[in-house]
Ligand SMILES: Nc1ncnc2c1ncn2[C@@H]1O[C@H](COP(=O)(O)OP(=O)(O)O)[C@@H](O)[C@H]1O
């Protein structure tokens with residue numbers, strides 16, 4: 001539960017888990033189904049990936065070497081600042097990120113305060129400062145081989161990667177950082193969702209819990 005000292009009517013749900021475990025799919029399913037009940041202005045999704053550190057000052061060959069699965073690659077300070085601003089009723093500007101350029105774009109996404117904010121990202125539960133801002137935390141538990149296959153397909157189709165680069169990054173950083181940081185953060189989840197993004201029973205339970213939390217605010 002949230003340790004935030006600010007009194008807020010906003011509920012923050014964190015969805016963590018391995019890369020390509022189905023976090024975005026669960027987030028967008030809950031978003032699409034609850035927005036029909038709550039209204040489009042009352043629910044929103046924030047991706048942790050938007051908070052990768054800006055690397056526009058680095059050459060491309062340096063950007064490629066970054067370990068994007070280590071907690072230090074994330075500007076969690078800005079994410080916490082943004083969550084606190086939203087809880088205080090202030091709008092924020094979320095950075096826009098390019099997986100092709102490996103840095104932030106010059107553009108931002110304006111985001112108004114909402115009653116329900118769904119956060120999704122690999123490293124969310126590794127950071128106590130983020131955990132303190134969250135009302136309910138979820139860990140999506142999908143087998144790593146399945147995640148790898150999905151990631152290979154997605155990164156080649158959507159993120160401008162070659163098969164060799166996906167395999168090399170997976171062996172050098174993605175898998176080791178999952179084992180070192182992401183998997184142990186499962187202990188902080190309130191709910192563990194097996195089989196990833198198409199677990200209908202789990203999604204129904206999560207929606208019911210969000211409704212209950214809203215009723216308590
Ligand atoms: N349970 C599932 N069955 C089949 N495909 C899935 C499932 N969950 C996710 N996917 C697909 O796998 C890819 C990665 O899922 P995504 O939700 O984007 O992962 P994440 O946000 O955890 O990186 C997407 O193409 C998505 O549609």
Ligand SMILES: Nc1ccn([C@@H]2O[C@H](COP(=O)(O)O)[C@@H](O)[C@H]2O)c(=O)n1
Nearest residue numbers: 018019020049052068069099102122174
């Ligand atoms: N420039 C970047 C930034 C991030 N990544 C990878 O993205 C993964 C997290 O995003 P998901 O949607 O898969 O959760 C993470 O595992 C990073 O390795 C990247 O490849 N390049």
